[in-house]
Amino acid sequence: MAPRVKLVVAFVFAAVVVVFQVGSSAELPRLEHPPTKADGSLAVLAVGDWGRRGQFNQSMVAEQMGIIGEKMDVDFVVNVGDNFYKNGLTGVDDKAFEESFTDIYTAESLQKPWYTILGNHDYRGDALAQLSPVLRNLDSRWICMKSFVVNAEVADFFFIDTTPFVLKYWNEPKNDTYDWRGVAPREAYIANVLKDLNAALKQSKATWKIVVGHHAIRSVSNHGDTQELVQQLLPILKANGVDMYMNGHDHCLEHISSRDSSIQYLTSGGGSKAWRGSFTPNTDKLEFFYDGQGFMSLQLTKTEAHLAFYDVAGTVLHSWGLTKGTYY
Ligand SMILES: *[C@@H]1O[C@H](CO)[C@@H](O)[C@H](O)[C@H]1NC(C)=O
Numbered sequence: 001m002a003p004r005v006k007l008v009v010a011f012v013f014a015a016v017v018v019v020f021q022v023g024s025s026a027e028l029p030r031l032e033h034p035p036t037k038a039d040g041s042l043a044v045l046a047v048g049d050w051g052r053r054g055q056f057n058q059s060m061v062a063e064q065m066g067i068i069g070e071k072m073d074v075d076f077v078v079n080v081g082d083n084f085y086k087n088g089l090t091g092v093d094d095k096a097f098e099e100s101f102t103d104i105y106t107a108e109s110l111q112k113p114w115y116t117i118l119g120n121h122d123y124r125g126d127a128l129a130q131l132s133p134v135l136r137n138l139d140s141r142w143i144c145m146k147s148f149v150v151n152a153e154v155a156d157f158f159f160i161d162t163t164p165f166v167l168k169y170w171n172e173p174k175n176d177t178y179d180w181r182g183v184a185p186r187e188a189y190i191a192n193v194l195k196d197l198n199a200a201l202k203q204s205k206a207t208w209k210i211v212v213g214h215h216a217i218r219s220v221s222n223h224g225d226t227q228e229l230v231q232q233l234l235p236i237l238k239a240n241g242v243d244m245y246m247n248g249h250d251h252c253l254e255h256i257s258s259r260d261s262s263i264q265y266l267t268s269g270g271g272s273k274a275w276r277g278s279f280t281p282n283t284d285k286l287e288f289f290y291d292g293q294g295f296m297s298l299q300l301t302k303t304e305a306h307l308a309f310y311d312v313a314g315t316v317l318h319s320w321g322l323t324k325g326t327y328y
């Protein structure tokens, strides 16, 4: 049991660092996640669109994440939103938190921080509940905020709350209700997010700049491109030399590369229900598309990035590497 105890202690320490490094003022909250590997490299997993009490292959994806997570000795998990279906959490006492998260991602390798943003389905419940320290007390891995930065030295991860950008959730909510507490009015909220992101990107000294949102900028699947993000967010990413944009929302795995910038668009929304059967190409270059369940891994050093997508059996479906600005 000794190694396990050591691991838990190390993680509790990391969580404490995180909590006390939260910034103030108008800047995006900033969390420090120093590398634990001697060579300063970083390994993370990315998953999204998962909370279905283990159903629709959620448990299979979770099991493979545990196996790959151990092989790679992952530092943390990037969780791209739509955490609890169908309508987020009802409150901090909603058992879905344990039933869809704590009881599912049980592998020892996944007992690391889960840096988490909200998806549109999370906004259909008590969105503030997911941000509450009550959940962090139930499961210390849960680090959920609306927009924030994780500084992992070799890389900065800029987590952005994209749901408020999407106009139809405001204008045509149909039968869904969205919890806009702390968000409305929309225009001012979006303007602040963009301003804060721009400032944080300009300050970043990290080799790799990775922006994470729930909604895709580019996607060939069911939801397609998110026009609000193409128009408002993408110019800021291009102007600041962002390397990757990671998202969920479409329940599939995708890699699309930009034709006029260095940005790689990475969708990892295969945490549970998938197989939508839609495909609509866009003007950027489709490198890989898988309509089923799975997740993504990312390994970063100062000069190289290695990415891979896995299916429910842990099979590598697509992998590639790049150095700063160049494929190899
Ligand atoms: C679970 O994954 C298997 C393998 O990809 C697939 O054949 C099956 O349809 C999936 N089940 C669901 C409910 O999507």
Ligand SMILES: *[C@@H]1O[C@H](CO)[C@@H](O)[C@H](O)[C@H]1NC(C)=O
Residues within 6 Å of the ligand: 174, 175
């Ligand atoms: C919205 O609710 C009405 C009344 O309950 C129902 O008839 C309708 O089918 C619902 N629409 C959708 C898109 O779920």
